[in-house]
Amino acid sequence: MRVLITGFTPFGGEKINPSWEAIKRMKDNYGDIKVFKSEIPTVFNKAIYFLEEEIQRYNPDVVICTGQAGGRTAITPERVAINVNDARIPDNEGNTPIDKKIFEDGENAYFSSLPIKAIVKELKEKNIPATVSNSAGTFVCNNIMYGLLYYIDKNYENLKGGFVHIPYIHEQVVDKPNNPSMDLETIKKAFEIIIETVFRYDSDIAISDGKTR
């Protein structure tokens, strides 16, 4: 069993990206599961092409993309990616697309094919705050998630994939008062639980984790 897990390069003035910091501390194998790791450039669309090369290189069964969601308090598997790029800040090559489609021939949105409810359940049982998110934003995180699911839909029907947002880690917020953060070790542990969960559940479970807004 082969999983490709990706993090991003730092963006928005941060010195590190907690997604990649956690991933690079992970092992290369967990039991039968072989883990391939990749640090993706935080650049609209380039992130997608970079990811596809990694998929071709490693031929994974599952792709889990991850990224920083500063301000969140929990590990948040994303439910859906939407066909739009809308930059609030420039990406790492200075691009600021506004309301541009990612793929002209893509669906309006794609749903994660990871068992997001099972992931939330397993994380919470290990005392790691987790909840489903219904928006990955409109920046490069949504961009890569959309691109991944577009490729799965078009070309890789046996591949499973999705995206997980994580909070800031502590060192990022020592000078950002009132911003929640999470320990890097906890995030790394969460990624390990997510990988294990993805291979253990053939399909997702039906537990409530909706949002009224």
Add this chain to the structure above:
Amino acid sequence: MRVLITGFTPFGGEKINPSWEAIKRMKDNYGDIKVFKSEIPTVFNKAIYFLEEEIQRYNPDVVICTGQAGGRTAITPERVAINVNDARIPDNEGNTPIDKKIFEDGENAYFSSLPIKAIVKELKEKNIPATVSNSAGTFVCNNIMYGLLYYIDKNYENLKGGFVHIPYIHEQVVDKPNNPSMDLETIKKAFEIIIETVFRYDSDIAISDGKTR
């Protein structure tokens, strides 16, 4: 020019729903624009069928659905509705669907056909806090928005429509410490600006209002 604007019945233990409170205080005409008002039951799917009857009754050019998003600080036009019902709390008839499609033959998601960026711009120019939201949740607000855009896509190609979330009003939070709220008059004024904006802009404008997460 004819606009149908809808609010919801109260839900989740609230005594009022600020969306309907604001709408029922609006005038029936603003210049050439005739306003039809409807209070929709906060019930999954029934909300959609109720809405379609209202559309057939009033034959509007534009439909603006609105609802309460407790905890938000601004008027938030929604960008997108997704094809899923996932209840965190029961709706007003006790339904608690989990991860159910709204329409089997619907797209994964539909984008608002209201000029959401123009709405944000016009509201902010009148000193009303506003920003685009990228998730209407998975409760009845998303449900009706999805249903509206599904019908537009299938049967009402000349109709424009979308959804706007609003904060709590003050009276709802006097015993909910630390919850933001907005004056009812301000919300009513926001709805008037939105109606005027929808008819003034043929298409949306390209200003940044993305989210990094």
Add this chain to the structure above:
Amino acid sequence: MRVLITGFTPFGGEKINPSWEAIKRMKDNYGDIKVFKSEIPTVFNKAIYFLEEEIQRYNPDVVICTGQAGGRTAITPERVAINVNDARIPDNEGNTPIDKKIFEDGENAYFSSLPIKAIVKELKEKNIPATVSNSAGTFVCNNIMYGLLYYIDKNYENLKGGFVHIPYIHEQVVDKPNNPSMDLETIKKAFEIIIETVFRYDSDIAISDGKTR
């Protein structure tokens, strides 16, 4: 009956201070109550001396100082002022005192002599979000509140006084996403209710409005 109500000049890069914006829209008389208004410089200690001159000029029965507490969601009468200046940002003359006493011969703290619980009760009954605050911070708001109560303690035993913090108004947050704000008219109305309450209650009432932290 005579009340002196004070607001502050803008600080921290803001163009206006909502406390003074609300006050300058108030009437000069409410029934038997004569209202004197003063805009105080947002400068450590100078604010206090400025205030004392106003007290001598107007000879009020009650002094209500008010100021902006960006980020709060409610009208918050302050319970207590503490004998310390500790600047997070420079005041309007560039002073940045750190952990300095305000008056060497002052108490560690003084409690408001306004009926803060009655104020909260009256505001909430008029559907204006309100709660007691237990910290006025360590900037010029705490500074003037401490100075006022110090003078009352030392020299003006018949004077009643205290401080009320207010949220941002809407126009201040249109470009500060996720910041709560309140309508200026609501704040003005709150000030009118506070003035009326202060003269109606001889002493405060015993209702719970504590905080666990």
Add this chain to the structure above:
Amino acid sequence: MRVLITGFTPFGGEKINPSWEAIKRMKDNYGDIKVFKSEIPTVFNKAIYFLEEEIQRYNPDVVICTGQAGGRTAITPERVAINVNDARIPDNEGNTPIDKKIFEDGENAYFSSLPIKAIVKELKEKNIPATVSNSAGTFVCNNIMYGLLYYIDKNYENLKGGFVHIPYIHEQVVDKPNNPSMDLETIKKAFEIIIETVFRYDSDIAISDGKTR
């Protein structure tokens, strides 16, 4: 060198109190520093008498009381305790005092005699979010801090003491969406850093950590 560090029993429906969970995992000695640990009942005034017995039993040089501040994102040494009990919820024996003085002959407030700015600096240097708080609330946390500093003022002039609030730990928030939390190990490490800092700094340092509100 002897330090007494105290946590509280669970309150407000929680199953654990993170302050005591962290303390009971600490060692009994750190170098020359002998650590005495105590779990204090979350009961107004009884907490104070219980604490004084522990002080007499262990004869510490420093007393560090700690408690849970659900909703905070950082370790927060408290600057000041005020002479008031005001319960928002009942304590663990059902008491709900409203606006009662803690000690009739006490000062309005007492300032911590711990080096709170140095503590913040040292924690942040080890990448643990920390900031000074200017209010310990009006519940049992403020109660014990006030009582401790009252005793120091009256009877134990060589004793140093203060209070530190901590966030929820992860397991407390898995079903409290959007609540920040911190890893228990990080809190334990924070307590160790605080103890070490208290003995290393003879007096506090002058760095800014004020609040504008």
